[in-house]
Amino acid sequence: MNRKLSFLITVFLFGTAFGDANSLRPMAENTRYGTHMAALVTAVVNTEGPVLEMGCGDFSTTILHAICSISNRFLLTAETNKDWMELFTDLERDWHKFKYVSSVKDWDNVGLEKHWSVVFIDHAPAERRAVDIKRLRNRTDIFVMHDTQEPSYRYDPVIATFKYKFVYKRYNVTTTLVSDRIDVHQFFEK
Helix, strand or coil, X not given: CCHHHHHHHHHHHHCCCCCCHHHCCCHHHHHHHCCCHHHHHHHHHCCCCCEEXXXXXXXXXXXXXXXXXXXXXXXXXXXXXXXXXXXXXXXXXXXXXXEECCCHHHHHHCCCCCCEEEEEECCCCCCHHHHHHHHHHHHEEEEEEECCCCHHHCCHHHHCCCCEEEEXXXXXXXXXXXXXXXXXXXXXXX
């Protein structure tokens, strides 16, 4: 196993990435929320370029930070809950920025400054998820969407319009990867 992969696995298993020891919380208390990790990590390690995380979390924010730290790959984490976001801002670096989204309408401005290699969709409010996928579609190579089994997120109509789709069904809480540019099945058929 190469050193970088070993490092990432260690970070994921022990639940932190470069955090202040006083602010660490064990990830084990939230394990039911990490069902998207295999799909998200697979998409990120098989691509290059900026990553946009829409909605921060104990699993996604720390592991995306760890992966992106290897090459100072740009990562933007956007979140609507300021108190929740502040639990992660100790990770901020030149290449990892945080954006507080103070109102639902402010999501309209998130992600417009770059073309994204991967956009992770796991933000609130639920009705924004499909809206933001449509809005960022021409600026994104791969979307990784958490909770795609949930009808209230209105994913199905937008998922159906993409050329490439892969549903990660290992858990009851599903994660779906979609793209118009990259055959996302190839990541899971190796």
